[in-house]
Amino acid sequence: MSSYIIWISVFAAIIHILEEYYYGWIDWAKSFVPTVKKSHFIVVNILFVFTCVLAAILQFTELKISIFSLLIINTIVHLVPTIIKGKYSPGLASAILLYIPIGVFGYLATFNENIASNVQLIVGTLLGFIIMAIPFLFQFLYGRMTPPPPRL
Numbered sequence: 001m002s003s004y005i006i007w008i009s010v011f012a013a014i015i016h017i018l019e020e021y022y023y024g025w026i027d028w029a030k031s032f033v034p035t036v037k038k039s040h041f042i043v044v045n046i047l048f049v050f051t052c053v054l055a056a057i058l059q060f061t062e063l064k065i066s067i068f069s070l071l072i073i074n075t076i077v078h079l080v081p082t083i084i085k086g087k088y089s090p091g092l093a094s095a096i097l098l099y100i101p102i103g104v105f106g107y108l109a110t111f112n113e114n115i116a117s118n119v120q121l122i123v124g125t126l127l128g129f130i131i132m133a134i135p136f137l138f139q140f141l142y143g144r145m146t147p148p149p150p151r152l
Helices: 004-022 025-030 038-057 061-085 092-112 118-145
Strands: none
Touching: 004 025, 004 038, 004 061, 004 092, 025 038, 038 061, 038 118, 061 092, 061 118
16 A cells, blocks of 8 residues: 555644644534643644554554554544534534545455555554544543642
């Protein structure tokens, strides 16, 4: 699998992060999880871009596949709350326009070029789920450790 697909995902991630930031994803997310902070958003997204760059550089097939998985999962993470709340999730447009085509194309290229075994496809996809779950787990634990604001 050519790493150009992963390099494209790096640029798509940057566009996606900018959409989230400038269209107020942090405030939107606080309606679900009040403990979300700008610093969390920055750290998670720096780590995501770094992971995409690593996937482009390293010859680790499962990591490359995990990026395709992450892109698709991230779209779902934006889409489901948008449908449930009826309020646009900043990042949804770039997820639909960039993440879905790149993720699907990445999986198709992996299948068509016969680059990965079924086990590698499963492991890579699961790795994407695990990587995506880490910020949610962190936010859950952070929320549990943060005392509630005083009641007035």
